[in-house]
Amino acid sequence: xxxxxxxDKQKASAAAITHLPNVRYLSGFTGSNAILLISGRGATLYTxxxxxxxxxxxxxxxxxxxxxxxxxxxxxxxxxxxxPTVALEADKIPHANxxxxxxxxxxxxxxxxxxxxxxxxxxVKSPGEIATIRQxxxxxxxxxxxxxxxxxxxxxxxxxxxxxxxxxxxLGAEAAAFETIVASGVRSALPHARPTAEKLKNDQVLLIDxxxxxxxxASDMTRVVHLGKPGARIRGLYEAVLEAQLQAIAAVKPGAxxxxxxxxxxxxxxxxxxxxxxTHSTGHGLGLEIHEIPRIGAKVETxxxxxxxxxxEPGVYVEDFGGVRIEDTVLVTETGVEVLTPTTKExxxxxx
Ligand code: ZN
Ligand code: ZN
Numbered sequence: 234x235x236x237x238x239x240x241d242k243q244k245a246s247a248a249a250i251t252h253l254p255n256v257r258y259l260s261g262f263t264g265s266n267a268i269l270l271i272s273g274r275g276a277t278l279y280t281x282x283x284x285x286x287x288x289x290x291x292x293x294x295x296x297x298x299x300x301x302x303x304x305x306x307x308x309x310x311x312x313x314x315x316x317p318t319v320a321l322e323a324d325k326i327p328h329a330n331x332x333x334x335x336x337x338x339x340x341x342x343x344x345x346x347x348x349x350x351x352x353x354x355x356x357v358k359s360p361g362e363i364a365t366i367r368q369x370x371x372x373x374x375x376x377x378x379x380x381x382x383x384x385x386x387x388x389x390x391x392x393x394x395x396x397x398x399x400x401x402x403x404l405g406a407e408a409a410a411f412e413t414i415v416a417s418g419v420r421s422a423l424p425h426a427r428p429t430a431e432k433l434k435n436d437q438v439l440l441i442d443x444x445x446x447x448x449x450x451a452s453d454m455t456r457v458v459h460l461g462k463p464g465a466r467i468r469g470l471y472e473a474v475l476e477a478q479l480q481a482i483a484a485v486k487p488g489a490x491x492x493x494x495x496x497x498x499x500x501x502x503x504x505x506x507x508x509x510x511x512t513h514s515t516g517h518g519l520g521l522e523i524h525e526i527p528r529i530g531a532k533v534e535t536x537x538x539x540x541x542x543x544x545x546e547p548g549v550y551v552e553d554f555g556g557v558r559i560e561d562t563v564l565v566t567e568t569g570v571e572v573l574t575p576t577t578k579e580x581x582x583x584x585x
Pocket of ligand 2: 453517544546560
């Protein structure tokens with residue numbers, strides 16, 4: 234098991250995994266309360282009686298059903314097996330829990346902070362995971378196409394978001410991967426706008442950022458459409474962002490650093506003096522979580538590898554005018570990149 238090798242490198246004899254997406258990745262368990270104890274003797278999943286049936290259905294490793302808090306039981310097992318050092322996910326476990334575990338284990342057991350270890354395994358997707366992400370992306374794009382047929386002036390942002398969420402589920406997603414963003418007019422200048430009761434109007438831009446969660450795997454896409462004929466200024470911004478997005482996608486290949494990809498987008502906007510309106514990073518990994526490593530940002534030296542699935546999503550946001558972001562989910566292949574998102578990137582005009 235690759236994780237044991239990594240534990241070795243951390244000089245830990247065991248790891249107690251608590252971050253649920255990591256538990257799911259390593260064991261297959263999808264419930265909401267679990268600790269996965271991993272050592273040279275194998276893995277044991279600790280959960281509570283609500284998940285008795287489910288855990289036995291989902292998990293290959295041994296399962297321990299615990300009434301009450303899980304940690305005392307895990308600590309008992311660590312003591313029984315005389316495991317000298319146990320790694321905990323330092324960036325995921327609440328400080329109070331860390332202290333509690335230290336107290337339960339006593340001075341004989343050393344706790345080692347572990348960070349990003351399972352996440353780095355997760356950053357390179359298996360063929361099965363890639364197949365699931367493809368489905369998630371398809372559902373996401375189909376839902377958008379279905380909703381756009383119904384969008385018209387007078388509809389609220391909230392109604393558009395509700396329709397998108399409804400259609401994603403109707404098409405097979407278990408949920409939206411994150412709170413669907415629908416922002417109309419000047420509100421599109423807020424990169425993470427929550428949908429409001431604001432009604433869509435004619436001659437306005439409409440920004441939609443949505444993702445499906447399908448069998449646990451996220452997709453992520455942003456499109457900007459226009460209600461009525463767009464003016465020159467918004468068309469200019471759209472063209473600039475599209476060019477930046479295409480250049481960033483062209484920079485995606487094995488061996489390229491995340492910083493290289495970010496610079497491809499940022500440089501394209503800089504040429505048009507629009508880089509100051511591009512206020513976030515170019516993208517992020519996604520999978521069991523909507524934001525995973527690697528982050529596609531200016532100082533990130535992480536090198537892209539085949540099997541990584543990332544987003545490419547440059548944007549420009551002009552206060553009191555509006556914003557444009559174009560986002561695709563893409564796969565790093567052996568030779569370059571495959572754009573998974575099938576939705577058109579032409580500036581779609583919805584007739585009013
Ligand atoms: Zn997004
Ligand atoms: Zn995103």
